Amino acid sequence: MSLHRRASAPPPIDQRSAILAQAAGLFASKGFPSASMNDVADAAGLSKATLYHYFTDKGEILKTIADAHVSRLVEVVRDIEALPHAPGDRLELLIAGFMSEYESAQQAHRVLTEDVRFLEPAAREQILSKERRVVQAFADALAEVRPELKKAKVDKALTMLLFGMINWMFTWLDANGRLSYEDMAKMVTGLFFRGVLDMPIAVPARRKRPNRGVSRVAN
Amino acid sequence: MSLHRRASAPPPIDQRSAILAQAAGLFASKGFPSASMNDVADAAGLSKATLYHYFTDKGEILKTIADAHVSRLVEVVRDIEALPHAPGDRLELLIAGFMSEYESAQQAHRVLTEDVRFLEPAAREQILSKERRVVQAFADALAEVRPELKKAKVDKALTMLLFGMINWMFTWLDANGRLSYEDMAKMVTGLFFRGVLDMPIAVPARRKRPNRGVSRVAN
């Protein structure tokens, strides 16, 4: 080691990163309110006071984890938007890119989807605006594939159904199981593309219309 | 009123139901750990001690809400399984039946999907076994439509993608918005049926196979 440090000093190289990593794991598994600062300190092998050296309060740890993750997602979106792609390819690349990002940040992603509501309004809004940026990119990519969906005003709803498949996956998919994230990305992509490519476009439905029979859309 | 009660006694007719209704709302909005027994008592207009007259502890309130809701879902499944239906109809009826149930129990459903993890193992396992019963019913109905999916061992994964679309909906769908739950049931049904009916069946993929290119499945 070339670092000029007293032998007695343990390497403080990345205490901040250790705090964030351990906190992400605890927030993801126990939920933000149930994970105490003592839990985080113990997991990181630090005193609770040290946590408050790096972060002003518990919420700032949460905000840092969520913002870093959603910012990476915005980067994935920017990279794909910056290059020319055929219409279908852009949406396909977005799905594959997100699944890949999620795979390497499962805990941060769970924190983003479940614990952001515990942030104070200003911090929460900052995260949510980046989430909206991401949702818009998916909706735009979908509209490239089938512009009629946007005119019928179902593009956002379909986009959110897509996010549902992807985001919910982290409640059930075994990372060491038979199906890989790559397998699941292909399955989701295939299912969604077949689902929307032949989707019949209806006039935006009025609520409470008389015929309430079971859908004719399905068959 | 024909009840022989002293005029001074307020009707204790359904304090228990009031507790469950208020607790479901609070657990759904704040999360189970953050909703205190004082919150529940205040919302129900009762003293905290009265809560402990009806329930042994906070966890029993959570267990009661989750069990009642998942039991209703099991009933929906049983009713549909009990009658003869064409293959596609069964899955379609399951989707429509669940969406309808969710619509009338949004809070209980959010509690079921987000807070069951805070139950002690024995109670949690009781809820999870009923959830597995429900998932199996959807997987069976899917296998009726396309038996090859079961042979390829992707029926459970596809079923969970379907649950993802439905369960995630309650994070974004505005109950008073342009799209009704019935509209969404049709959209989900159409998307999923088109998605699986023409799905190419692959040999169960081996992990880490050489060609890692982006899916050919999509187009």
Next chain:
DNA sequence: CCTACCGATCGGTAGG
């Protein structure tokens, strides 16, 4: 970077 603490609030229970 730690030990030693605080004001408050937690889930749960006492006597009446």
Next chain:
DNA sequence: CCTACCGATCGGTAGG
């Protein structure tokens, strides 16, 4: 002696 409660407070622990 029961049921259906209440005001007050318990032992512990939260975030800070």
